[in-house]
Amino acid sequence: MAKHHVNLKVNGDEHDLLIEPRKTLLAVLRDTVGLTGTKEGCSTGDCGACTVIVDGKAVTSCMVLAVTASGKEITTIEGLASDGELHPVQQAFINTGGYQCGFCTPGFIMASKALIDENPDRSEEEFRHALGGNICRCTGYTKILEAVLKAAEEVSATA
Amino acid sequence: MSEHTVVGQTVARVDAVEKVTGAAQYGADVHPPGMLYGKIVRSKHAHANILGIDTTEAEKLPGVKAIITQDDVPSGRRVFATDKVLYLGEPLAAVAATDPDVAEEAAELIKIDYEVLPVVQDVMEAIQPSAPRLHGDDTKDGPNRREIATQIRRLSRDKENDHSNEISKLESELDNYPDEVYYNISAESHSEAGDVEKGFAESDVVVEDTYVIPRVHQTYMEPHVSVASADSSGKITVWASTQGPFAIRSGIAGTLGIPLTQINVIGTTMGGGFGGRFGVIITHVPAVLLSQKTGRPVRVQMTREEEFTDGRPAPGCVIKLKTGATKDGHILARQALAFWDSGSVSGASIGSTIRVRGVYKIPNLKVDAYGVHTNKSGTAAYRAPGAPQAIFAGESQLDEIAERIGMDPVEFRLMNMREEGDPVPAGASEPKVGYKETLQAVADAAGWWDREAGENQGWGVAVGDWTNGCGPGGVYVSVHEDGSVRIFHGSMDITGTDTAISQIIAEILTVPYESVTIRRGDTDSAPYSTGSGGSVVTFTMGNTAKLAAEDAHQRVLELASERLNMNVDNLELRDGAVHVVSADPPKSISLGELAAYSLSTTGGPIVGKGSFARQPSTPALAAQIAKVEVDPGTGRTRVLKLVASQDVGFAINPMAVEGQIEGGTVQGYAWAMMEEMQYGDDGNINPGFVDYRVPTSADLPTVESVIVEVPAPNGPYGAKGVGEPPITPTLATMANAVKDAIGVRITELPIKPERVVDALKSNGH
Amino acid sequence: MKNFEFYEPTTLAEASRLFAQEHAQLLAGGTDIIIGMKALTEAPQSVISLQKIPGLAGITAEADGSISVGAMAKVREVELSPDIQQHHTALAEGAAEIGSIQIRNLATIGGNIAHASPAADTVAGLLVADAQVDIAGEDGERTVPINELFTGPGQTVLAPGEIITRFRLPSPTSGSHYIKHKIREVMDLAFIGVAAAVNLENGVITNARIGLAAVAPTPIRATEAENLLAGNELTPELLAQVGEAAAAAATPISDLRCSAEHRTEMVDVLTRRTLQTAVDRA
Missing domain, CATH: 3.90.1170.50 (Aldehyde oxidase/xanthine dehydrogenase, a/b hammerhead)
Known part of the structure; x- marks a missing residue:
C-alpha cells in the first residue's frame, strides 16, 4: 500500500512527510511531528480532546486522515501563545481555575478559541451548547464556562 | 480576616502554564x-x-x-x-x-x-442456584444457616471431644446469616447494632424498597x-x-x-x-x-473501548433497604441487604454498604452485604468507593419517610443528624463535624425555605458523608541563596495538591507563593508517598509539608541566631526575613542572605525534612439541592439549579476546592441521570462515548458551590480531604427532585427517559 | 485501522470508476467511515476521497424557490444556511443535532445520507422537504426521491460506483420542525427523530409531511398520518389521531438505548409536538 507525500503546515511550520493513508491527523501530529499537546481521549470523535483548528475551523483531529489535511493551515495548542504571551483563552482558563487534570484542556481551549473567533458575543447558554463536543470529567464545566465567557468578553472588547 | 497570608487564598496552580499550553507530559506523550x-x-x-x-x-x-x-x-x-x-x-x-x-x-x-x-451478568440471577458458577465449584457459595446448623450437629455428635465453645460460637453466628443460600459469592460483610426487629416494631412508619445502581466507569479522560x-x-x-x-x-x-x-x-x-x-x-x-x-x-x-471492556469501574449493586421511624420523625431502625457486582474477581466496595447509616442517629442497624461474581471485569475505587450507591438508597428512603410523616426533608434530616459526642460504633464518639451547618448552608444558598416550583418542577435534597484516608509521605524543603524555596516529594499531583503543598510551605516560611517551586521525584529518588486517592493528599502531604517547612523554619532561626548573635527566642520569621523581636532600630536578615551565609560558612544548604505516617481523620459532609423539570411526555429531565455545600475543614486554595465540589457533584449527577455500563451475553455493549453518556456542558447549569469550614483537628490548618465527598449525595438529590417534580420514586438508576415514562404510567398517568 | 490505497480523484467519472471496484469506500467528511475502519467493521482496500472534486459542495437557492444542497456541503453549513433555516427549518435543526461542531465541520450531508443509518439526523428533514437525490454513476446520472433511496440499515438503491452529488429541495414548505428523542442535550444519537412540515392556507393544512427516523429499518414517511391532515385544521383531536397513526407506522426495534415500546410511544408524543410547532411556524 502506497505511502503519500503530505505537506502539513502546523503552527506556521511546514512538515513534508511520507505517511500511510490510514494515519489520522491526530496520530501524525503526535507521533510524527512530535506535538503531543493535542490529546487522544476516545479516537471516535466523541470527546473533543483532539480538537485542532484546520483552515479556521475546529475539528476533531482523530476524525481526519492526515492525507486529506495536506496543504491546509493547522493550529494546535502549541501554536496559540505568541511571543511568550498566552492567548486570552489560555489566560482565562488559568484565572478561573477552568482546568483540573488538564487532559481535556488543549481541546477545550482550541474549541473555545474557534468559537470566539467566529463570534464572541454568545450567551452562556449558547457557549454551553456549542462546547458540547468537549468532555471534561473533572470540573463539572462551571469554571470552564466562566473562563470562556471571560475570554470572549475580553476579545469582544478589544475587537 | 484570616491570620494566614498564603493558605486560604486562591492562587493560580503551580502547573497552570504547562496545562494550558499543551506542555504537560502525560503518559502517552512519553x-x-x-x-x-x-x-x-x-x-x-x-x-x-x-x-x-x-x-x-x-x-x-x-x-x-x-x-x-x-x-x-x-x-x-x-x-x-x-x-x-x-x-x-x-x-x-x-x-x-x-x-x-x-x-x-x-x-x-x-x-x-x-x-x-453460559454467561451471567445480573447479580440477582448470579446468586441463584441455576446460574453458571464462574469459579467452577461451590466454594464461592455464601455461608448460610443450614450450613452452620449442619456443622453444629456434626460437632454435637462427636462425644469424644468437648466442642461446647465452638458450638456456642457457631450458635451465636447462626443469626448473622440469612436462610437463603447465595451462589457466586466473592466476599461478604455483616454488621449489626441494636435490634432492628424491635426498632421496626416500635416504628409508626416503615418503608421498604429495592434500589438498583448501575456499574459506572470513572471515565478519566486519559486512558x-x-x-x-x-x-x-x-x-x-x-x-x-x-x-x-x-x-x-x-x-x-x-x-x-x-x-x-x-x-x-x-x-x-x-x-x-x-x-x-x-x-x-x-x-x-x-x-x-x-x-x-x-x-x-x-x-x-488502552483505547477508550478497552477502558470500558477491561477497565476497573465502580461496581453496580442491588440494595434492599428498610427504614422505620416514629411519626414525630425519629429514625428507629434501618436494615440493608446488598448484592454488589464484583465482576469476575472479588473486590467490590461491599463494606461501604454500612454508609446507609448516613450521619444520623439510628439506634438499630443491620447490614448484610455480598459481593457477587458476574462475567464482567473486576472493579476498583471510584471517588468515595461504594458511598454513592449506599447513600442513594439511604437518602432516597429518608425522603419517603419524611413524606409519609409530613416533615420537610431538610428539617427531618437536621432533626436526626448526629451531634458532637454522640456514640458511634467501635466505642468512639462523634467528633465535631459541620453536618447541620453544611445542610443549613445549602438550604439557605439554594433558597430552599421559600422555594417555588412550576408545573413538573421539583426540588430535591440529600447529604453524603465521607472521611478522607491517610498514609505515609515525605517532603524535603530547601531554601536557596535568592530566598526562593524548593520542594521535593513523591506524591502524584491530583488536580491541585502540589499547589496546596506549595501554599503551606510558603505560609510557614513566610515567602511569596511565587517564590516556591515544587518537583515530584520518581520512585528512585523521592521518599515514599502514599497513593493519591482517598482524598489523602492534602491531608497527608499537607501535614508532611508542614513538618518539613517547620523543620526548615527551625534551621533558619538557628542560623539567624548564629549570624545575628541573638537568642532564638528573640527572633521571628516573617515576610521572608528573620527579625529581631522589638529591636530598635529594626534588625533583620532575609532568607536569601541566610542561605548564602550558610553556604559560605559551615552551615551548608538549608534543608527541612518532613516525614509523616498517619493521624485520625474527621468526617466531612456534602449537602446538595437540585431543582429539576421533568417532561412527562418524553421522560427527559432538565436540571435547573444545582447547589452543593461541603464541610471542607479549611479551604487551602478556595478556587481549587470549589472545583472539586463542582466536579464531584456533576459526576454524581451523571451517575443519577445517564451513565451506566450495559451488558449482554457478549459482555459490555456500550464501550464508547456514544452510548456511555458522560454529560457535556450543555446538560448542566452553573453548579453553585458553598464552602463550609469546620476545622478537622488533625488536618493541616484544619483541612479535610475534599475530593470524594461531593459525589456521594447527588444520586439521591436527583432522584428526590424527580420525585418532588412528578410524584414518582425512581429506585433504579439512571433516571433515563424511558424509566420515567414507565414509572409515570404505572403510577396511573 | 487496516491499511488501504488512497485516491483523490478530481472528476466524478474517475471517482465513479474507482468506487465501482471491489472493496472500495468513499470518503466524504470521513466521520463515519473512519470510525468504522478504526473498529475494523470496515476494512476497504481502497478509499476514494471526494474532497478534490469541484462542484460537489455549496448550498444554492435557485430562481424557482428550490434549494440545491451539494452532497459535500458540510453539515455545519446546512445547519447555518439562512435559506435552509428559513425554508426547511427541520433540516437545519436536524443538522444541528449531529455530533459536535467539530464533527459538523467535517461531516457532509451526503455522507450522513449515504451511510444510510436509520437514525441519521438530517434524514427526517430531507424526507419532509421531499428532497430529490441526484446520483452520478459510470452510466450517467439519475434522480431518486429521498423516500425511495433507502432499502435497509446501511443499504441504499445506489449501484456500484454510484455517488450522491446533490440534494434538491423543491417547493419550500411554510413551517417545519425536527425533534430528536435523546438523553444528552448534544452528542447523542437519535433514540428516534421526528420531522414534520406543513403548508397552510387560511388555517387549513393543504399539505403535510411527517418523517420518522430510527423507528424502522429505513427512515420512513408516516403517510397514513399525513393523509389525515390534508384539508383539515389542526385540532387537538386531529393531533391525537395523527400521533397514533404515526406511531402505527413505526416498526422499531428494542436495543441498548430503549425498548421498541418506548420508541413507538415517543413517535406519538413527538409527532404531535413537531406538527404543532410546524403549524405554529407556518
Missing part, C-alpha cells in the same frame, strides 16, 4: 527513542474455555517484534488468561510492533479457539497508558499514568518477582484518576514484559 507499540489481545467472549492460542500468522507480520502469553510470565503470576476467560476483553496475550496499527493488526491475527460457556523500558542490566523504568507510583513499583515487583531496586516508576501527569488509576496489571505489567522480551521501550496504551 516517546523514548526506538519505542515499540504494544497491544493487548483480548477475549471476544464473556465466558469461554480457551482451547488454543495460535500466534503463527501474527508472528509473520512485518514489524511485529514480540508476542507474549502467560507462558512468558516467569513468575507464573496471572497476567493473561490461559484456560478460561470470565469476561469480554480479558487479556490473553500481548503484541509489540514498530507501529500501533501493525500491533493492532497482529493482535487480530492471533487465533483464539473458544468454547463458549490507561504506560511506557516501559528494560535495559541490558535488567533495570526497568516505567513511565506510568497512575495515582500511586510506589504502589505500581511494588505491584510490578510482586507480579514479576523482581526486587524493588530494579524498578523505577516515573509518574507522568495524570489525566484524571478518580480512584481508577491504581491497577498494576492493566497496562504496566504487559509493557514491562514486552520491553524485557524486545529489549526496547514499549508503550501500552
